[in-house]
Amino acid sequence: MPTIERLSTGIPSFDKLIQGGIPKGFFVAVCGEPGTGKTIFSMHFISQGIREGTPCIFVTTEESKESIIRQASQFNMPFKEAVEDGSLIIIDALMGAKEDKWSIHSLELTELLKKIVEAKKKLGYGDARLVIDSMSAFWLAAPAMARRDSYYVKKVLTKWNFTTIATSQYAITTGLGFGFGIEHVADGIIRFRKSIREGVLKRFVMVEKMRQTQHDLKMYEIDIRDGIGLIIIRPTKYRREDLILPQKVVEKMLETALKKELEIPEGSG
Numbered sequence: 001m002p003t004i005e006r007l008s009t010g011i012p013s014f015d016k017l018i019q020g021g022i023p024k025g026f027f028v029a030v031c032g033e034p035g036t037g038k039t040i041f042s043m044h045f046i047s048q049g050i051r052e053g054t055p056c057i058f059v060t061t062e063e064s065k066e067s068i069i070r071q072a073s074q075f076n077m078p079f080k081e082a083v084e085d086g087s088l089i090i091i092d093a094l095m096g097a098k099e100d101k102w103s104i105h106s107l108e109l110t111e112l113l114k115k116i117v118e119a120k121k122k123l124g125y126g127d128a129r130l131v132i133d134s135m136s137a138f139w140l141a142a143p144a145m146a147r148r149d150s151y152y153v154k155k156v157l158t159k160w161n162f163t164t165i166a167t168s169q170y171a172i173t174t175g176l177g178f179g180f181g182i183e184h185v186a187d188g189i190i191r192f193r194k195s196i197r198e199g200v201l202k203r204f205v206m207v208e209k210m211r212q213t214q215h216d217l218k219m220y221e222i223d224i225r226d227g228i229g230l231i232i233i234r235p236t237k238y239r240r241e242d243l244i245l246p247q248k249v250v251e252k253m254l255e256t257a258l259k260k261e262l263e264i265p266e267g268s269g
């Protein structure tokens with residue numbers, strides 16, 4: 001059997017779940033609700049690239065470039081230095097200043113891909129690591145386009161020698177099923193979750209799919225620690241069913257939210 005070249009995620013305890021790392025050239029979806037660790041996981045992946053001397057691109061749509069750099073510094077990840085020495089390009093699709101060459105000012109996929117390719121040319125030939133955080137931002141206006149777009153994005157990125165992590169948020173409405181369609185095209189799915197146990201917020205991760213990999217099938221409790229970042233703690237005994245709200249509860253919550261939205265008194269917003 002040919003050996004598969006795998007890239008470390010930068011989290012040794014996570015690499016163990018996927019036979020050492022993500023196969024080179026893969027397009028991996030990292031999904032989960034807000035605050036579950038998607039961005040921090042993606043930052044570890046980039047930090048590892050920096051450590052190995054591989055050129056990196058980080059696209060941010062949810063936070064500004066400055067916010068990403070600040071968050072990275074809390075985990076001792078040298079994003080600032082890498083941006084300065086040109087081995088990391090951060091494409092800011094949120095707060096990008098007009099004079100920043102690496103910002104984009106619309107959430108159009110074609111513009112994003114153009115910018116990524118431009119950045120790749122600047123970084124040079126060969127392999128590179130790419131994070132798109134998040135992909136959902138590009139589909140807010142037209143969720144139905146997501147699946148078709150994903151094929152196109154994956155094709156372009158493979159051609160340019162990227163190994164890619166694309167994050168995707170789950171709204172409560174889509175958390176039970178599949179969200180934006182990125183998951184079918186993706187070579188891997190890493191699913192983050194959260195749950196409140198005895199009044200405490202707990203976070204979990206599970207590898208739901210990793211092609212060409214005999215991956216771990218358990219769900220793990222994770223922690224995010226200052227100065228360190230994301231770590232795997234232990235397998236959890238919870239079933240997947242324990243961590244998602246029953247359909248009836250979701251329907252009730254949506255109904256209440258919708259009612260509230262329709263009843264917002266004037267001057268309150």
Ligand SMILES: Nc1ncnc2c1ncn2[C@@H]1O[C@H](COP(=O)(O)OP(=O)(O)OP(=O)(O)O)[C@@H](O)[C@H]1O
Pocket residue numbers: 032033034035036037038039040041062074169224225226227
């Ligand atoms: N320095 C730190 N020390 C400990 N925990 C931290 C630190 N910085 C952030 N966190 C934790 O990480 C969480 C944010 O994680 P992250 O940004 O990866 O979430 P996310 O899944 O990307 O969410 P979203 O979908 O909203 O972007 C915070 O809510 C906080 O609990």
Ligand SMILES: [Mg+2]
Pocket residue numbers: 038039040062133
């Ligand atoms: Mg995030």
